Amino acid sequence: MIPERLSEDDPRLAAVHRLITDAFAYMDGLIDPPSSIHRFDLASVQGHAAIGELIAIGTPPVATMVMQEKPGTLYLGKIAVAAAARGQGLARELVRYAAAVAQEKGLRTLTLQSRVELVQNHATFRALGFTETGRTTHEGYQKPTSITFTMPV
Numbered sequence: 001m002i003p004e005r006l007s008e009d010d011p012r013l014a015a016v017h018r019l020i021t022d023a024f025a026y027m028d029g030l031i032d033p034p035s036s037i038h039r040f041d042l043a044s045v046q047g048h049a050a051i052g053e054l055i056a057i058g059t060p061p062v063a064t065m066v067m068q069e070k071p072g073t074l075y076l077g078k079i080a081v082a083a084a085a086r087g088q089g090l091a092r093e094l095v096r097y098a099a100a101v102a103q104e105k106g107l108r109t110l111t112l113q114s115r116v117e118l119v120q121n122h123a124t125f126r127a128l129g130f131t132e133t134g135r136t137t138h139e140g141y142q143k144p145t146s147i148t149f150t151m152p153v
Contacts, residue, residue, distance in 0.1 A: 003097035008050035023080035031115040063090035074102040
């Protein structure tokens with residue numbers, strides 16, 4: 001399956017929103033502070049699609065991510081793979097796609113963040129070629145709440 005950039009009028013946007021919401025649901029009660037997914041509504045999905053930042057695999061979508069160009073890097077967020085499609089290399093395909101886009105733009109790295117509690121996600125990101133490059137703390141917290149992972153392209 002091939003990743004593709006979705007447009008703002010793509011009929012799959014609502015399904016992408018459901019996929020992301022479903023994939024992030026297990027984090028409720030597990031991470032502190034709560035996930036930003038609660039503010040990521042259909043309008044957010046449409047907004048990312050409108051500026052070319054929304055990537056998906058499949059019809060209906062089985063994997064998705066948001067790519068945002070930041071200084072020197074391509075930031076990957078809201079990476080989600082449907083439960084029934086996990087273990088098929090779809091996250092790897094999304095990362096390969098992002099790496100190709102980063103190279104075309106002259107960017108040297110891919111970057112993403114994960115909450116400190118999500119140890120299984122960390123293992124997945126490491127297996128995809130990312131390494132930990134920093135930790136950040138949400139406002140009002142005394143110790144790190146997120147880990148930054150980076151991968152050269």
